[in-house]
Structure formats: C-alpha cells, structure tokens
Amino acid sequence: MTTQPVKDTDTEPTIGQLVADASRDVSALLKKEIELAKSELKVSVRYGGAGIVFFLTAAFVAVLALVLLSWAFVYLIHWNGSGLDLHWAFLIVTGAYLLIAGLFVLLGVRKVKRVRAPERSIRQAKEIPAALKGKA
Structure with a gap:
C-alpha cells in the first residue's frame, strides 16, 4: 500500500506564485474567449454571406422586373398604335x-x-x- 505524502498546510503560496497563477489563468481565459469569438464569427460570416447572396439575387431579379415594367410602360403609352409612336x-x-x-x-x-x-x-x-x- 502506497501512501501519498502529506502536504504541509502551514505553508501558503508566495505572492510570486499567486501572481503567476493569476497571470496563467487570465491568459487561459483570454485564449478561450478569443476561440469563442472566432467560432461565433465563423457562424455569423457564413450566415451573413448567405444573406448577401440572397440580397444580390433579389436585386438582380428586381432589375429584370424593372426592365419588363419599362417595356410595359412603353407599350402602355403606345397603346397598340392608337397612342404615341x-x-x-x-x-x-x-x-x-x-x-x-x-x-x-x-x-x-x-x-x-x-x-x-x-x-x-x-x-x-x-x-x-x-x-x-x-x-x-
């Protein structure tokens, strides 16, 4: 049977150890926050890119509709030859x-x-x- 060494509970960590631990924890926290932000941005960029494609498609279709509407106005003004030339x-x-x-x-x-x-x-x-x- 192996026994684990008993830690001396009377010794407290030094200020240097506390600062090093805090620095390490803050650094790890910042790295995790950056990773989280990157993953959220990837999702947002993917949805944003898809949204832009849909908007561009809608704009293209609207331009086609405007062209057809223009022809309709022209023929409305012409009115089968009884209107303007x-x-x-x-x-x-x-x-x-x-x-x-x-x-x-x-x-x-x-x-x-x-x-x-x-x-x-x-x-x-x-x-x-x-x-x-x-x-x-």
Whole structure:
C-alpha cells in the first residue's frame, strides 16, 4: 500500500506564485474567449454571406422586373398604335428614369455633404500619448 505524502498546510503560496497563477489563468481565459469569438464569427460570416447572396439575387431579379415594367410602360403609352409612336414612348420612359435618377443623385449629394470626421475620437486619440506618459 502506497501512501501519498502529506502536504504541509502551514505553508501558503508566495505572492510570486499567486501572481503567476493569476497571470496563467487570465491568459487561459483570454485564449478561450478569443476561440469563442472566432467560432461565433465563423457562424455569423457564413450566415451573413448567405444573406448577401440572397440580397444580390433579389436585386438582380428586381432589375429584370424593372426592365419588363419599362417595356410595359412603353407599350402602355403606345397603346397598340392608337397612342404615341413607339420612339416617343421610349423617350418618355427614359426621361422619367433620368428624372428619378437625378432626384436620387440630389438626395445622395445632400447626405454626403453631412459627413463629418469623428472629431471626438480624433481628439481622444491625440490625448493618449500624453496619458501614457503620465501627463494627463
């Protein structure tokens, strides 16, 4: 029969041992958190990629529908020969699309003019070197 050595319960770990243990535990915890984040990101990227493919497919189908709708408007304006001639019908539909595109350009320019630099973040980033030197 083997007996295990009895540990001396009077000796406590040193501060160095405690710091080393804490450092090791924090390091292991951080590694596990990073692994968890990576696995969650892989799932999110997979679903996000599939979602993007579905959105692109929907956009393509919508463009095809817009083309067909354009032809329908042209033939509606033409009305089997009793309306305007086909060349005028095509010009009217094209002009309507150009007006709509111009409206979206105008709205886009207005939104882009509102874009500003992240001033607060830049200001805080400039304060970091002084804070690290203890001059904050």
